[in-house]
Each structure stands twice: as C-alpha cells, then as structure tokens.
Amino acid sequence: MKILILGAAGQISRLVTRKLLNETNHSLVLFARNGAKRLxxxxxGREEIIDGDFTDSNMVKKALEGIDAVYLNDVNSLTGVKTVVEAMESSNVKTLIAASILGIYDEVPGAFGKWNExxxxxxxxxxxxxxxxIIENSSLDYTILRLTWLxxxxxxxxxxxxxxxxxxxGAQVTREAVARLIFDITQDPAGYAKTSxxxxxxxxxxAKPSFY
Known part of the structure; x- marks a missing residue:
C-alpha cells in the first residue's frame, strides 16, 4: 500500500509515519509546507517528501499518483478539504482518513460538552x-475522526x-492512541468506510481533561 499523509509535519502525522515505517512495508508520501526543511x-526506499499546500489542486493531484489511501491531518481549511476531496474523486483514490474535533454534531453531553463548546x-x-x-457528501470511503482533547x-x-x-x-486521548487508530484503519480501510x-x-x- 502507498499512503499520502497531508500535513505530514504535524505531531500525529509524525507518529503515524513512524508506526507505518516500523510495523508495515507500506510506502509513504509526506506532503507538507516546507516539508524538506521540517521533515x-x-x-x-519507502518515503518521499513533497513541499506543497493542499489547497493547490495540481499539486494534490500529482501527489495522489499511485496512492491507495490518504490521511488528512487538518480540516481547518475548507478550501483545502474541498480541493483534496475533488482531487481524490478525479484521481479515483477512495480511502480518506481525516482528523476533526468533537462536538460537530452536538454529540457531547453534560458538563464536558458545555466546557468543550x-x-x-x-x-x-x-x-x-x-x-x-464536504467529506460526508463526497463519493469517498471516508473515516472522520472526531478527536477529543489531545x-x-x-x-x-x-x-x-x-x-x-x-x-x-471521554475528555482526553493521547496522540499516540490516535496514531494507533489511524494505523489500524490503514490495515482494514473497508471496515471503517463511511464512518465518523x-x-x-x-x-x-x-467534566474536562485532566491537564486543565
């Protein structure tokens, strides 16, 4: 399998990269702004760095060549998310794992939900x-991760x-645990498809994370 990591310089992305290199034979494309300096x-033989911005459709499409799955470490840019989704659809790359936050469906109850908001x-x-x-309305086999406090x-x-x-x-989770989950999804993408x-x-x- 060949995996594209968008936002590869992020903390979770670095943990995912290390885990995939150590525990699989997958190849990785590490996509990040100033990636050559930061990574x-x-x-x-298994890693490639691409300096780029995932709001750039041409760069994303080029990075998607030969890719089987994508991990998107940051969905803060709506333009970036739309660009990635459209590029994946046009490139026929179906598996997307995307990191988001808790609370987007008003699903966090009680005191912790109020604190989080x-x-x-x-x-x-x-x-x-x-x-x-944007992701859920696409044709992709997406997995959205609504992460609690890290x-x-x-x-x-x-x-x-x-x-x-x-x-x-749950009020907290380690970045190491999130990396493990992302790793687990890459081992069975179909089992996690179309889920949030x-x-x-x-x-x-x-009522709040232990570190607050």
Whole structure:
C-alpha cells in the first residue's frame, strides 16, 4: 500500500509515519509546507517528501499518483478539504482518513460538552462541521475522526470510539492512541468506510481533561 499523509509535519502525522515505517512495508508520501526543511527521511526506499499546500489542486493531484489511501491531518481549511476531496474523486483514490474535533454534531453531553463548546467556540465547531459535511457528501470511503482533547504519553495507545449518532464519551486521548487508530484503519480501510468516529481514551468521562 502507498499512503499520502497531508500535513505530514504535524505531531500525529509524525507518529503515524513512524508506526507505518516500523510495523508495515507500506510506502509513504509526506506532503507538507516546507516539508524538506521540517521533515527527515529515514527510509529513502519507502518515503518521499513533497513541499506543497493542499489547497493547490495540481499539486494534490500529482501527489495522489499511485496512492491507495490518504490521511488528512487538518480540516481547518475548507478550501483545502474541498480541493483534496475533488482531487481524490478525479484521481479515483477512495480511502480518506481525516482528523476533526468533537462536538460537530452536538454529540457531547453534560458538563464536558458545555466546557468543550466554551473552550473551542461555537464558530470553530461549526467550521469543522462544514468540513465534515464536504467529506460526508463526497463519493469517498471516508473515516472522520472526531478527536477529543489531545496530550502526549509515550506507550499509551488506549482508545475507544463512538459512532455518529451516539453520545460522545471521554475528555482526553493521547496522540499516540490516535496514531494507533489511524494505523489500524490503514490495515482494514473497508471496515471503517463511511464512518465518523468519536475518539477518546477509555474511562475519562470527566467534566474536562485532566491537564486543565
């Protein structure tokens, strides 16, 4: 399998890259602004860096050549999301994993839901919902990851998921766990197709994350 990572310089993307290199024989295309300066190749036979902006349709289409699956680390740019979706559709690349945030379906109950909305802001949540709508209205076999509040803890890869339409559970999750989930999806993309998953750490149903 050949995987394109858009936003490859991000923390989660770097963890995903390392995990895929260590635990599979997949090839990776690492796409990032100033990627040559920000990224280092550890396996020249399996990695390629592309300097680019994923709002640039021609660059994205070129990066998609020979690609089987795409991980999009950032959906903040609606133009970028639309560009990626349209480029994938025209290139007949179907598998998209995209990282978003919790709360876009008003699915977070109780005190934590109120805290989250206060911290993120209604406008920010609605913006992320628009990005999700673009993806969900596409022909792609997408998996949207609605991530709760992130922190780092080496070795902690515990995650749980909730489906769209279910109440969101969990106030925090490690970036390492998110990387593990993304890895798991790449091993069985069909099993996760057309889903929007709430992602959190088990047993963290609190009013706010432990680090706040």
């Amino acid at each position: 280092t190749i550890s396996d020249a 206060r911290m993120v802001g209604r406008a920010g949540i609605q913006h992320q919902r628009q990005a999700a709508d 922190y780092n803890q080496t070795g902690n890869e515990a995650y749980q998921v909730t489906q769209k339409g279910e109440p969101f559970e 998953l709430g992602v959190s750490e088990p047993n963290t149903n609190w």
